[in-house]
Amino acid sequence: MTAHDSTSRATPTPRFGVNYTPTTGWFHHWLDFDLDAVRADLDSIAALGLDHIRVFPLWPLFQPNRTLIRPGAVEQLVQLVDAAGERGLDVNVDGLQGHLSSFDFQPSWTVTWHRRNIFTDPDVVAAQEEYLRTLAAALADRPNFLGMTIGNEINQFSSGPHPDPDRITPGQAAAWLRRVLDACERGAPGGFHLHAEYDAAWYQDDHPFTPAHAACLGAATAVHSWVFNGTAQQYGPRSAATVHHAAYMIELSKAWADDPHRPVWLQEVGAPHPHIATADAARFTDSTVAAALDCPDLWGVTWWCSHDVDRALADFPELEYSLGLLTNDRRVKPAGRSIARIVGAWRDDQHAHHAAPRTTALIVDAGDEDTAPHRSVCGPGGKVFDAFMRLAEAGARPTTVLAARADDRKHLAARGITEVVAPGDVR
Structure with missing residues (x-):
């Protein structure tokens, strides 16, 4: 597999997992790595019935100098992956952290006196390639290692609203993605390697990371669904738009995918307070996951995330402290009980939950297929978004198709689409 492939690696039934937030020290736990504390965290995750975790090395700690990748840090990552395997948990590793929960983590050799564009500077990109290759190679022989995600929403460094972005073009973004994905492949051939952006890639007209990049590069399409992006505020916390937002992003991604059955990973989704009231977290969880499971090729x-952030840590946005399925002392919360119940029901009766094809497709016209200069039509308040949500509220199961493919009978047949509808025709 190369970074140019759109390879179908869908599992027979969807996987259920969690983004791992350590209870001791948050992601700063790498500074004082305590394997016993990690094991206790993983025990509480496994007790929910989950089958995988996504983990986050901090890039400046693992590669503090452009030519130094700390062997001790890599070994700690291997220990974490092995501990997860002992508990039946597969592991995806995010490499370039990058951005987490409002904080940026960039090594000193890319900022201030050493400021260089992290997407285009040849020395920086070569160092990123070696770092990602090294992490992948260290885990390549672990049977529970799924593969690499390039970084957590690293696209936020490329454009506003970041206060100091490294500006690039869509062509430069594509070239960078191909290089770093290929580096992961060199380290762990055949791994489930992918990249993941926050929703500016889908909704922001001038963003250099595009829907085509997300839907065509790497082993799967990753979507991160957060309803604090204006959805909950504009439509209401209990609206169809809010509980179907994750399913919408899954189905929206398919408009750009060359592979009609490309796997889509709902890699982040959570119940942010106060946009979702604490009393409504379980209901939101049930409805959101049920809608996502009704999407073929998932x-x-x-879920984001495993455990609440310790309130002894300062300066996080308020919503970040309460997103866990478990409290910071590892007690299961209502959303955690919902996830455990969903996982148990799914595994008890997998065939009853197989998602049928979505036969009605909304036409997406965002301009040029590669750069999507008018993709805001897909965001909250846009005509594609609103038409999708009107159909969902009426009980329909819509998907999407690019305007350029709306008359392509072979493409429509491959996806099981029998009806194509313009957004303006949905009343």
């Missing part, structure tokens, strides 16, 4: 659902 690789899996990975």
Whole structure:
């Protein structure tokens, strides 16, 4: 597999997992790595019935100098992956952290006196390639290692609203993605390697990371669904738009995919307070996951996040402290009980939950297929978004198709689409 492939690696049934937030020290736990604390965290995750975790090395700690990748840090990552395997948990590793929960983590050799564009500077990109290759190679022989995600929403460094972005073009973004994905492949051939952006890639007209990049590069399409992006505020926390937002992003991604059955990974989704009231977290969880599971070719659902952030840590946005399925002292919360119940029901009766094809497709016209200069039509308040949500509220199961493919009978047949509808025709 190369970074140019759109390879179908869908599992027979969706996977259920969680983004791992350590209870001790948050992601700063790498500074004082305590394997016993990690094991206790993983025990509480496995007790929910989940089958995988996504983990986050901090790039500046693992590669503090452009030519130094710390062997001790890599070994700690291997220990974490092995501990997860002992508990029946597969592991996806995010490499370039990058951005987490409002904080940026960039090594000193890319900022201030050493400021260089992290997407285009040849020395920086070569160092990123070696770092990602090294992490992948260290885990390549672990049977529970799924593969690499390039980084957590690293696209936020490329454009506003970031206060100091490294500006690039869509062509430069594609070239960078191909290089770093190929580096992961060199380290762990055949791994489930992918990249993941926040929703500016889908909704922001001038964003250099595009829907085509997300839907065509790497082993799967990753979507991160957060209803604090204006959805909950504009439509209401209990609206069809809010509980179907994750399913909408899954189905929207398919408009750009060359592979009609490309796997889509709902890699981040959570119930952010106060946009979702604490009392409504379980209901939101049930409805959101049920809608996502009604999407064909879903690789899996990975909730954000495992454990609440310790309130002894300062300066996080308020919503970040309460997103866990478990409290910071590892007690299961209502959303955690919902996830455990869903996982148990699915595994008890897998065939009853197989998602049928979505036969009605909304036409997406965002301009040029590669750069999508008018993709805001897909965001909250846009005509594609609103038409999709009107159909969902009426009980329909819509998907999407690019305007350029709306008359392509072979493409429509491959996806099981029998009806194509313009957004303006949905009343």
